[in-house]
Amino acid sequence: MSTINDVAKLAEVSIATVSRAINNSGYVSEEARKKIDQAINELDYIVNERARNLSKQRSGIIGVIIPDLENPFYGKLIKNIEIELYSYGYKTMVCNTIGTSNREKEYIDMLDRNIVDGIITCALVLEDYVYTRIKKPIVSTDHDFGPSIPLIHSDHRRGGYLAAKKMLEAGCKNVVMVGARWDVKTPSSERYTEFEKILKENKIPIQTIYADWNRMSYPYYTQLMSEYYDVLMNVDGIFTSDIGAIALYHLVADQGRQIPKDLKILGYDGMSITKISKPVISCIRQDAEELAKRCVNTIMKLICGDENIEYHQIIDVTFQQGDTL
Amino acid sequence: MSTINDVAKLAEVSIATVSRAINNSGYVSEEARKKIDQAINELDYIVNERARNLSKQRSGIIGVIIPDLENPFYGKLIKNIEIELYSYGYKTMVCNTIGTSNREKEYIDMLDRNIVDGIITCALVLEDYVYTRIKKPIVSTDHDFGPSIPLIHSDHRRGGYLAAKKMLEAGCKNVVMVGARWDVKTPSSERYTEFEKILKENKIPIQTIYADWNRMSYPYYTQLMSEYYDVLMNVDGIFTSDIGAIALYHLVADQGRQIPKDLKILGYDGMSITKISKPVISCIRQDAEELAKRCVNTIMKLICGDENIEYHQIIDVTFQQGDTL
DNA sequence: CTGAAAGCGCTAACAG
DNA sequence: CTGTTAGCGCTTTCAG
Numbered sequence: 001m002s003t004i005n006d007v008a009k010l011a012e013v014s015i016a017t018v019s020r021a022i023n024n025s026g027y028v029s030e031e032a033r034k035k036i037d038q039a040i041n042e043l044d045y046i047v048n049e050r051a052r053n054l055s056k057q058r059s060g061i062i063g064v065i066i067p068d069l070e071n072p073f074y075g076k077l078i079k080n081i082e083i084e085l086y087s088y089g090y091k092t093m094v095c096n097t098i099g100t101s102n103r104e105k106e107y108i109d110m111l112d113r114n115i116v117d118g119i120i121t122c123a124l125v126l127e128d129y130v131y132t133r134i135k136k137p138i139v140s141t142d143h144d145f146g147p148s149i150p151l152i153h154s155d156h157r158r159g160g161y162l163a164a165k166k167m168l169e170a171g172c173k174n175v176v177m178v179g180a181r182w183d184v185k186t187p188s189s190e191r192y193t194e195f196e197k198i199l200k201e202n203k204i205p206i207q208t209i210y211a212d213w214n215r216m217s218y219p220y221y222t223q224l225m226s227e228y229y230d231v232l233m234n235v236d237g238i239f240t241s242d243i244g245a246i247a248l249y250h251l252v253a254d255q256g257r258q259i260p261k262d263l264k265i266l267g268y269d270g271m272s273i274t275k276i277s278k279p280v281i282s283c284i285r286q287d288a289e290e291l292a293k294r295c296v297n298t299i300m301k302l303i304c305g306d307e308n309i310e311y312h313q314i315i316d317v318t319f320q321q322g323d324t325l
Numbered sequence: 326m327s328t329i330n331d332v333a334k335l336a337e338v339s340i341a342t343v344s345r346a347i348n349n350s351g352y353v354s355e356e357a358r359k360k361i362d363q364a365i366n367e368l369d370y371i372v373n374e375r376a377r378n379l380s381k382q383r384s385g386i387i388g389v390i391i392p393d394l395e396n397p398f399y400g401k402l403i404k405n406i407e408i409e410l411y412s413y414g415y416k417t418m419v420c421n422t423i424g425t426s427n428r429e430k431e432y433i434d435m436l437d438r439n440i441v442d443g444i445i446t447c448a449l450v451l452e453d454y455v456y457t458r459i460k461k462p463i464v465s466t467d468h469d470f471g472p473s474i475p476l477i478h479s480d481h482r483r484g485g486y487l488a489a490k491k492m493l494e495a496g497c498k499n500v501v502m503v504g505a506r507w508d509v510k511t512p513s514s515e516r517y518t519e520f521e522k523i524l525k526e527n528k529i530p531i532q533t534i535y536a537d538w539n540r541m542s543y544p545y546y547t548q549l550m551s552e553y554y555d556v557l558m559n560v561d562g563i564f565t566s567d568i569g570a571i572a573l574y575h576l577v578a579d580q581g582r583q584i585p586k587d588l589k590i591l592g593y594d595g596m597s598i599t600k601i602s603k604p605v606i607s608c609i610r611q612d613a614e615e616l617a618k619r620c621v622n623t624i625m626k627l628i629c630g631d632e633n634i635e636y637h638q639i640i641d642v643t644f645q646q647g648d649t650l
Numbered sequence: 651c652t653g654a655a656a657g658c659g660c661t662a663a664c665a666g
Numbered sequence: 667c668t669g670t671t672a673g674c675g676c677t678t679t680c681a682g
Binding site: 001046047048049050051053054057059060061068069070071072074075076078079082083086091092093094095096098103109110112113114115217218243246247249250253272273275276277278 | 326371372373374375376378379382384385386393394395396397399400401403404407408411416417418419420421423428434435437438439440542543568571572574575578597598600601602603
Binding site: 003004005015016018019020023025026047048049050051052053054055056 | 674675676677678
């Protein structure tokens with residue numbers, strides 16, 4: 001592997017000139033440039049980013065921390081984040097926490113260790129101070145770390161509102177919510193508080209079933225739904241996640257209850273499986289593309305020292321009609 | 326941010342001693358170690374990986390090139406690759422090619438630019454020589470680059486065999502295969518050639534519908550299936566991907582044809598959506614965990630210069646019973 | 651327009 | 667057991 005030194009020697013100029021030439025910074029005479037180009041070609045020279053990065057004190061990499069890449073919502077989100085970062089010339093490092101705090105911690109530490117230039121986090125088992133003590137670029141989705149860390153999330157409150165309205169319009173009289181614990185208040189949990197509020201205002205009895213916040217697999221939801229089978233059999237409306245909705249459907253479909261006549265099911269997220277699913281799941285849809293764009297745009301501003309940052313960005317959600325409500 | 330210099334100064338030793346201490350390499354007296362630990366604590370010193378990596382000529386990062394992270398199969402694969410790499414102390418960089426060759430090319434170039442220490446590739450729009458000219462660690466899944474690049478893939482031939490056997494056992498008399506073009510021979514395409522072979526041996530008429538190899542979204546398959554509606558309505562067995570199977574089911578379900586009585590559907594991959602799906606899709610399942618393990622294990626050997634490498638590894642597939650065959 | 655030289659922060663002989 | 671020193675390969679002043 002040839003270095004900038006070899007190029008300089010062959011082109012009979014100094015390494016400083018070569019550096020200027022390959023970076024298009026500062027003046028380089030036509031003659032010098034020609035000789036350098038030729039030398040580069042001859043030697044198959046490619047710049048060593050490792051050295052460049054040490055010198056420039058950057059890495060060109062952003063870490064994205066998520067709970068579980070196997071969950072299609074995060075797959076979609078990361079895909080879009082990667083596409084956005086790529087357009088800014090940045091690379092994407094993925095960090096699955098799979099629910100364990102030490103993995104999350106170690107990935108956060110990458111900032112201090114100068115492995116990444118910034119972090120977009122979607123996961124959080126950790127205490128806030130682990131994040132807030134770091135003074136490098138962090139953008140958070142769905143967890144409020146206070147005014148120092150930009151927070152970007154879907155308009156979950158409106159999501160809860162839309163969900164409640166749809167249930168009411170559909171004539172539900174007795175509903176249940178199934179989802180991650182929301183005793184800890186996060187933007188994400190507002191979907192439930194708002195949903196509950198609207199229903200209570202309309203005198204509709206409502207029950208809740210809590211799920212572990214970091215478990216979102218289909219088998220888990222199937223098991224959870226089974227445990228509460230009796231409860232679920234006696235209501236006429238259920239508000240849960242996409243995965244929960246599908247799991248639930250399978251559970252009740254064979255019991256002779258008509259969907260949506262006897263029971264309305266409403267999912268949340270709007271992942272593509274809701275459309276693939278038969279029946280198509282009615283749900284509240286988050287805009288993963290827009291979320292990705294905003295996260296990346298914001299972390300880029302943080303890195304560039306751009307002052308013009310919105311520290312709280314809320315992305316619209318929409319109702320997506322399906323066959324279950 | 327403090328450096329090794331600051332620590333050395335505060336601990337009143339040389340930077341070499343500090344380096345030895347933090348790396349546990351070479352001898353360091355108890356006394357020195359104590360002073361160093363104290364200095365590290367006092368200064369909140371954290372090693373700068375950027376500098377360390379330049380010095381050690383490594384990056385600790387593996388790039389994983391895939392067509393589309395939104396596809397659940399790749400989501401699952403990458404998740405498992407990340408978990409494996411993490412256990413070796415390596416980080417994972419994701420590279421979505423989304424079917425475009427320049428993105429794939431640029432990510433391959435990361436090897437030459439010393440951004441990553443190795444690449445696991447699942448994508449390939451590019452000519453072979455782009456890969457083969459590189460003499461750094463590359464592991465391929467599903468594309469044979471010749472003897473210099475380890476190839477790891479599912480036993481697709483057996484997958485095709487199992488699929489054919491199941492169709493025959495189920496009494497199919499007229500079948501169609503729907504999948505990525507397999508005129509270019511890859512390990513992955515053997516599922517089709519083997520399937521076809523067995524069926525022909527049994528005098529079963531078989532038709533084929535080609536899909537773009539790098540498009541695997543649900544909408545695409547739905548559209549594709551619609552185009553060939555007439556064909557699909559006149560067969561009694563269909564072998565396709567998981568996504569194709571689900572798309573197909575939706576298309577025919579409303580037409581009064583009984584599944585699996587009138588029509589058997591068999592998917593391929595065995596992603597979790599096949600289980601979530603209603604009906605549960607019968608399919609041939611790839612072992613993503615094992616694939617991930619082998620890929621990572623092999624690239625680690627390549628990096629360490631371990632001679633003991635299997636250059637062609639084939640992972641078992643299994644039939645997964647569902648409701649559609 | 652160009653080159654010398656001082657870093658970036660760490661590792662690894664090598665001599666003591 | 668420890669310190670000196672020479673890199674790793676590139677960027678960036680600062681004189682000229």
